[in-house]
Amino acid sequence: MFEAKVTVRLKKGISDPEGVNTLKALHLLGFETVKNAKTIRTFDLLIDRKNKSDVKKDVEQMCQRLLTNPVIHTYEIEIEEK
Amino acid sequence: MFEAKVTVRLKKGISDPEGVNTLKALHLLGFETVKNAKTIRTFDLLIDRKNKSDVKKDVEQMCQRLLTNPVIHTYEIEIEEK
Numbered sequence: 001m002f003e004a005k006v007t008v009r010l011k012k013g014i015s016d017p018e019g020v021n022t023l024k025a026l027h028l029l030g031f032e033t034v035k036n037a038k039t040i041r042t043f044d045l046l047i048d049r050k051n052k053s054d055v056k057k058d059v060e061q062m063c064q065r066l067l068t069n070p071v072i073h074t075y076e077i078e079i080e081e082k
Numbered sequence: 083m084f085e086a087k088v089t090v091r092l093k094k095g096i097s098d099p100e101g102v103n104t105l106k107a108l109h110l111l112g113f114e115t116v117k118n119a120k121t122i123r124t125f126d127l128l129i130d131r132k133n134k135s136d137v138k139k140d141v142e143q144m145c146q147r148l149l150t151n152p153v154i155h156t157y158e159i160e161i162e163e164k
Contacts, residue, residue, distance in 0.1 A: 001117075007124075019125075022125060022148070022149070025148055026127075026144060026148060029144075029147055029148060031140060031143075031144055033129050033130050033131050033140065034127050034128070034129050034130075034144075035083075035128045035129065035130050036127070036128040037125060037126070037127050037128075038125070038126040038127075039123065039124070039125060039126070040123075040124040040125075040126055041121065041122075041123060041124075042089075042121070042122040042123075042124060043101075043104060043119060043120070043121060043122075044119070044120040044121070044122055045108075045116050045118070045119050045120075046116070046117045046118035046119075047115050047116050047117065048115045048116075048117050049115050058113060058115065061113075062108060062111075062113055062116075065111055066104070066107055066108060066111060067104070
């Protein structure tokens, strides 16, 4: 069993409305010292395979087909045996 | 300047509809070896303060007032000087 963490970030220059709104709300609450807010999404997957390199290949495919949009996202994959 | 990362997870037993739907979609795409999918949200904040312990206090307050819902979320804070 492997745990794969896929961290999905927006590429530079791509707007992050959730981050913008979080920043506005923090300012409204008086947290003026916050200069920037970004959001990052992580998928934590539990995968039942024997071989770490197969897991890596599968997760790469999952990123390309479902979890990320290559136009706007960058991603990182971390795999750990459980 | 400090970078604060707030990692927000759902508490055990709290349903994660996005995770459930991700798992279903992965199965539909043929990734049957995925046994569980969870989603994690991270806020990446840039904070202009001099003192790390002030940053920590502020970010704790932000978590309690805006970033997390204590009924359903747990959170972790990591702070790094920039």
